[in-house]
Amino acid sequence: MTAAAWIDTPRRTLRGVFVAMRLNVIVASQCRVNLAVWLVVSVLQSIVYLSVWQAVAIANGGSTGGYTPAEFAGYFLVVLVVQRLVAGISIVGEFSGYVRRGTLSTHLLRPLHPFAYVFGGMLAFNVQYLLTLPPIFAALFLVFDPQMHVQATSLAAALVLLPLAMLTKVMCDTMVACTSLWLTRIDGLRGMYGLTILLLGGHLAPLPLLPDAMQTIARALPFYWMLGFPTELVIGRAQLADAWIAVAVLGAWSIALYILLQPTWRAGTRAYEAVGT
Amino acid sequence: MRGMHEARVVTAHARIAASTELAYRSNFWAYLVNTVVTLGVSIASIALVYRHTDEVGGWTSDDLLVVVGVFFALGAFVNGVVHSSMAKLVADIRTGDFDYRLLKPVDAQAVAVAQAPDPWRALDLVIGIVVIGFGVSRGGLEAAAGGIPGAIGAAIGMFACAVVIVAAFWTLLASITFWTVQGEGILWALDDMYDHLRWPIGIFPGGLRLALSTIFPAGLAVTVPAEALTGRLDATSVFMALAMATALLVASRVVWRVAVRRYEGASS
Numbered sequence: 001m002t003a004a005a006w007i008d009t010p011r012r013t014l015r016g017v018f019v020a021m022r023l024n025v026i027v028a029s030q031c032r033v034n035l036a037v038w039l040v041v042s043v044l045q046s047i048v049y050l051s052v053w054q055a056v057a058i059a060n061g062g063s064t065g066g067y068t069p070a071e072f073a074g075y076f077l078v079v080l081v082v083q084r085l086v087a088g089i090s091i092v093g094e095f096s097g098y099v100r101r102g103t104l105s106t107h108l109l110r111p112l113h114p115f116a117y118v119f120g121g122m123l124a125f126n127v128q129y130l131l132t133l134p135p136i137f138a139a140l141f142l143v144f145d146p147q148m149h150v151q152a153t154s155l156a157a158a159l160v161l162l163p164l165a166m167l168t169k170v171m172c173d174t175m176v177a178c179t180s181l182w183l184t185r186i187d188g189l190r191g192m193y194g195l196t197i198l199l200l201g202g203h204l205a206p207l208p209l210l211p212d213a214m215q216t217i218a219r220a221l222p223f224y225w226m227l228g229f230p231t232e233l234v235i236g237r238a239q240l241a242d243a244w245i246a247v248a249v250l251g252a253w254s255i256a257l258y259i260l261l262q263p264t265w266r267a268g269t270r271a272y273e274a275v276g277t
Numbered sequence: 278m279r280g281m282h283e284a285r286v287v288t289a290h291a292r293i294a295a296s297t298e299l300a301y302r303s304n305f306w307a308y309l310v311n312t313v314v315t316l317g318v319s320i321a322s323i324a325l326v327y328r329h330t331d332e333v334g335g336w337t338s339d340d341l342l343v344v345v346g347v348f349f350a351l352g353a354f355v356n357g358v359v360h361s362s363m364a365k366l367v368a369d370i371r372t373g374d375f376d377y378r379l380l381k382p383v384d385a386q387a388v389a390v391a392q393a394p395d396p397w398r399a400l401d402l403v404i405g406i407v408v409i410g411f412g413v414s415r416g417g418l419e420a421a422a423g424g425i426p427g428a429i430g431a432a433i434g435m436f437a438c439a440v441v442i443v444a445a446f447w448t449l450l451a452s453i454t455f456w457t458v459q460g461e462g463i464l465w466a467l468d469d470m471y472d473h474l475r476w477p478i479g480i481f482p483g484g485l486r487l488a489l490s491t492i493f494p495a496g497l498a499v500t501v502p503a504e505a506l507t508g509r510l511d512a513t514s515v516f517m518a519l520a521m522a523t524a525l526l527v528a529s530r531v532v533w534r535v536a537v538r539r540y541e542g543a544s545s
Contacts, residue, residue: 033453034462041470044485044493048473051481052326052333059330093465143484188310194472195318204322209329 016112020120021127028128035128042084042129043136049204050076050144065209071235074146075206079231081137082158083203086165086226088126091118091173092190096180105274115174149236157243158233161250165226168250171257172222178261181268196221202228206237222253283387294361294393308397312349312404319345319475334480336507341476342412344503348475350405351436351499355443355471357398358391360464363451365393367460376542386533390444413506432505438518439498445525446494448533455536467495474499479509494521 028035053076054069062068067075095118098104107114176193180186198204200214201223207215218224225246232238298304323345327338336344366389369375378385447467454460470493478486478496489496501518504510 027459033457034459034466037450037463037466040492041466044470044488045473047485048476048481048489051485052476054482055333055480056326056330059333064329183307185304185307188307188314191311192314195314199318199321205325210325211328 012111013113013116016116017120017123020112020117021124024121024124025128028125035125035132038125038129039132039136042080043140046076046080046083047140053205053209065206067206067209068147070145070147072206073144074148074235075231075237077137077140077144077146078148078234079203079227080140081133082162082227082231082234084126084129084133085162086169086230087197087201088122088129091115091122091170092177092186092193094118094122095174095177096186096190099180099272100184102274104272108269115177119170148234150234151236151240154233154236154238154240157240158230161230161233161243161246164247164250164254165230168222168226168254168257171254171261174261175257175264178264178268181272184273197223197227200224201226202231206232219249222250225249283384286383287388287391290388290392291394295396298395298397304397305400308400312400315472316345316349316404316408319348322475334477336477336480337416339412339416340503340507343409343416343506344477344499345475346405346407346409346412347436347439347503347506348405348499349401349408351439351443351495351502352471353398353401353405354440355447355495356468357395357401359444359447360468361393361395362389362391363447363464364461365389366451367454367464370454370460370540371458373542375540379537379540385537386448386530390448409506416507428505428508428510431510432502435501435505435510435515435518438522439502441522442494442498442518442525445522445529449525449529452529452532452536455540471495477503479504490517490521494525497521 050072053064053067053072057064057067057069057072095104095115098107098114098118104114107117110117172193176186176189179189183189200210200218200221202218207218207224207228210218218228229238229242229246233240233243320342323338323341326333327341331337333341366375369378375385378388381388447464450463450467451460453463474489474496477500478489479500481489486496497517501510501514504514
């Protein structure tokens with residue numbers, strides 16, 4: 001590849017992502033009710049786990065795993081935002097749908113990588129979702145009266161960490177999505193992937209509440225570092241020095257997945273049968 | 278008799294859809310993996326919570342197993358009948374194929390609710406019944422009003438209410454597609470939310486309990502059969518379940534009729 005091509009390809013891809021994003025914003029603006037339903041659902045999900053852990057803390061006399069009900073409220077309200085920022089862009093379902101229906105064939109003929117198109121669409125949805133989140137977060141803040149120990153440096157570190165967390169999530173999603181090129185239907189795998197993130201990422205419970213063995217596994221995988229750790233940084237539960245571990249873990253996973261994705265995509269597109277089901 | 282005619286047509290549609298789905302036998306393994314993992318995570322999340330306490334809102338870990346069992350059994354209907362059928366309805370509205378449905382001499386709503394069942398999801402029903410049996414055998418039902426037969430009878434009645442609640446609620450929201458044309462996102466959101474309802478609504482604070490009984494009534498639908506099977510069912514829960522089932526049935530019918538009158542055929 002020439003030097004000009006090295007510059008031109010990412011530029012063209014980026015332009016394609018923005019075009020896909022703009023297109024999806026226009027389509028989504030015509031059916032805003034979808035966004036409203038998603039908002040209600042994601043808020044309810046976070047409150048479900050928050051309420052479970054608050055009930056456990058109350059049953060234990062006011063604290064569980066070092067978290068009081070107000071501190072659980074702080075954790076789960078921040079995890080709601082982090083989860084939407086990082087894990088909201090889920091390309092597995094969309095891409096596997098293309099493979100299942102056989103419409104990936106059309107995308108393969110376009111001068112834009114199919115994943116770039118899917119990513120643009122998901123990004124569009126997330127941007128709209130995040131624009132509506134502040135008033136909802138403010139309302140939940142007033143209702144649950146959360147307790148957090150926010151420090152400017154930790155908050156800044158969490159904000160810096162988030163783009164890397166998003167990148168790692170996209171790499172993980174892309175790898176899981178690629179399996180559909182062989183398996184066509186990946187409902188089971190997709191379910192397993194989502195539940196792993198739920199359990200080990202910190203969405204179901206803060207990491208210190210998990211058994212030791214699960215904590216060890218969670219620290220070796222990228223999901224805790226992309227969801228639970230930034231949340232703990234914001235609420236003042238994590239050490240600022242550990243942010244370097246997060247950068248190392250997420251960076252290593254991103255690079256490894258990127259390298260692995262190159263032959264996987266090439267082999268996958270050869271295995272793709274374009275039949276649809 | 279008109280109802281019998283509808284039932285025969287729905288059965289025929291279901292048989293054709295089931296035959297199509299059964300042709301993809303490898304899907305059985307995909308669903309088996311999904312079910313086993315979902316069950317594993319459900320049990321792991323219960324174990325995680327009960328590592329820190331013996332009871333949550335008066336519910337023991339054995340009682341929570343019953344809730345998980347109901348979640349699976351009702352999930353078989355939600356994912357195996359309602360979601361797949363609604364996904365077809367939404368696609369038909371988008372492509373304009375719904376025109377042909379309206380031309381047929383049969384109630385279009387009755388067919389829409391059960392037109393594309395996924396037989397592999399029966400696996401969830403089997404798993405659900407096994408988990409319920411395990412939870413009940415550990416928790417005991419002797420204290421329930423009417424004894425074990427009374428509790429099982431009440432649970433079957435409440436499960437029927439739960440089925441009506443989820444079918445009517447899913448239909449109600451899928452009907453939005455008649456206005457927006459795009460409805461897949463709504464179905465995904467509903468499925469996503471259902472996946473998190475492995476807890477009885479009784480353990481939640483008042484506002485959330487109300488939200489999971491009205492705004493997203495699948496929470497109530499999962500809870501009431503479990504209450505019957507753990508000897509907790511009271512008159513308030515029975516009234517709530519019956520009232521929501523009736524209200525949603527009427528609302529989904531009214532909205533459907535308005536929506537169909539508005540439908541212009543999106544095919545091009």
